Amino acid sequence: MAAVLPPLLRNPTNIGGSRGEPALLSSVSSHGVFEEEEGEELSFLAILLAVLRKYLVSCMSLKEGAVSSMEIGCPTDVRHVAHVTFDRFHGFLGLPIEFEPEVPQRAPSASVNVFGVSAESMQCSLDPRGNSVPTILLLMQRRLYQQGGLRVEGIFRITAENSQEEHVRDQLNNGIILDGIDVHCLAGLIKAWFRELPSGVLDHLEPEVLMHCQSEEECTRLMKLLPPTQAALLDWAINLMADVVQEKQRNKMNARNIAVVFAPNMTQMADPMTAIMHVVHVMNFLKMLIVRTVKEREEAASDYASVASLWPDDDDDKQPSVKLSLEDRRGVDSEETEKTVFLPHETSVEGPSEDSTVQSSQASWNKLVSQELHEVPLHSDSFPTKVQKVVLVQEKCRRRASKLSNLNVKRGRRRSKGQSLDQAVVMVEKLKGTSIMNNINSRAEREAERVEVWR
Amino acid sequence: MASANQGDFDYLFKLLLIGDSGVGKSSLLLSFTSNTFDDLSPTIGVDFKVKMVTIGGKKLKLALWDTAGQERFRTLTNAYYRGAHGIIMVYDVTRRDTFTNLSDIWAKEIELYSTNQDCIKMVVGNKVDKLNARAVTKKEGIDFARECGCLFLECSAKTQSNVERCFEELVLKILETPSLLAEGSTGVKKNIFSQSQQRTDSPPPGSCC
DSSP, X not given: OTTTHHHHHHHHHHHTOOTTHHHHHHHHHHHOSOOHHHHHHHHHHHHHHHHHHHHHHHHHHHHHHHHHHTTSOOOOSOOOOOXXXXXXXXXXXXXXXXXXXXXXXXXXXXXXXXXXXXXXXXXXXXXXXXXXXXXXXXXXXXXXXXXXXGGSTTTTTSOOOHHHHHHHHHHHHTTXXXXXXXXXXXXXXXXXXXXXXXXXXXXXXXXXXXXXXOSHHHHHHHHTTSOHHHHHHHHHHHHHHHHHHTTHHHHOOOHHHHHHHHHHHHOOOSSHHHHHHXXXXXXXXHHHHHHHHHHHHHHHHHHHHHHHHHOSSOOSSOOOOOOOOHHHHHTTTSHHHHHHOOOOSSOOSSHHHHHHHHHHHHHHHHHHHXXXXXXXXXXXXXXXXXXXXXXXXXXXXXXXXHHHHHTTOOSSOOOHHHHHHHHHHHHHHHHHHSOSSTTHHHHHHHHHHHHHHHO | OTTSOTTOOSEEEEEEEEESTTSSHHHHHHHHHHSOOOOOOOOOSEEEEEEEEEETTEEEEEEEEEEOOSHHHHHHHGGGGXXXXXXXXXXXXXXXXXXXXXXXXXXHHHHHHOOOTTOEEEEEEEOTTOOTTOOSOHHHHHHHHHHTTOEEEEOBTTTTBTHHHHHHXXXXXXXXXXXXXXXXXXXXXXXXXHHHHHHHHSOOOOOOO
């Protein structure tokens, strides 16, 4: 007690200088020994003093804040008017009409100019793979596909007439999308958009690293090193190029050709000599990614074919020989799994629902595709959630896969859980590997067929 | 005698091929250098080929620079215009855009980047084998060539018709231009000092343009 008290007592004396304290102190020092009563009294006083001190301090601070706190009165008659949210793609949502003129309709971050501005400052939309890319790119892509540009010989290689390109570019910068733009002009503008970015999409990768990238796996690994914006742009571009390559019989643009014409637009280097050297490496990098994407798509397509042939009858018990080894499970997201995993006939608890999720996401995209992008904005609240759901499903599957492998379950028939897992994985992989727009309709049909078989 | 020694030649001329992507610059060059035709990939940066020819008793070494037509490469390849003796502007007779772009883009590029004021320019319309797809008439080509003071020819890299003649006419014209001849002669090339001397000394007569 004695050890605690003096500091407690001394401090107030220094500040407040209240009476009675010197006496107390003297009593402590003079008596030297504490009686029980006295000790109690002292502790009580100490608490009292501490309270007094706190009160004084709070009074002082109150005096300081008093000036400002006096000006605003307490709110009365509070009423909830509206709930406004801000969306990156659509700006303010739920804003009362009377406030609308004061706030720009579009997201303030969206740049007016289309060319030469960073993707971050542009209005973005999601492509079917969930990449957030500038809406203008999706729009040009859509027009290009609509006009059969993928089948035109030398698409993306051939230059459009310079004057038309200039004109269309000006209009785009003014926010106007003209009708009947030449496909080469659209293709040229897509390339120009990448070329005129403040920094190249692949400039984040070290030239030396890119140079030594020799395999598809390495390329995929490098792709993951990119910042999200650039990664999304690259993924979009790779799939666009894969779409072109899939029509190579008609357009004569194989993976190398399209990679060559795209490569110089993906990096920026000042020195012409090193730039050209670097472009060769970029070209190889792009080529490998395109080839991989096309391969994945073809595998997915052949998988569908095999799946379709596996379900000729509706017999519930006759299950196709499901070849599921432990290794398959571990590499559940690898391509091999896709090949060996058959979709079991037996309906599971989760299977159909997951299927319908994928379907609905496709349906929603179909809906989106059928709408003019600039007239009806993408429903970011509907589509992305679907995508997320699918991703979640995938996540769930992965977790389950690892669980299963831990259980050391050997090959053979698997009951609902494992099967639903495989379905989901295959579905997710398929969804991921789909070519952007041209395959969607046929896929949707196939999906519909599948569901029928299921029932 | 002509192919006896690569280093043994009287003149070295630098010829440059420019024009839109896909008009057939590389094909034209391949047709000229090895008499073959193939579906070629787009060119990256600049391709460089050498061909020895004998014209009018003179042994000539032709350094052929085949540039990429891709837009992005324009900024990278302009360095290659320097010191060219002859520039061939190629367009595709089946694609009108490639023809209009000659005046819109390529002629301007030459003005900007070519250091040689006397250099011989030539307009070549390629792909004349596609008879039904022609979009630019021969007369239009001739008119444009006259307008900008260029030689003109139509050819087909695929059938190899007129391909040799393109290069031949160009080289003959270079041989007729004294300032270019002086620059391309081996004696000058071997001596760097006298070469730079020659360049500063030779007055630009501006004969053909």
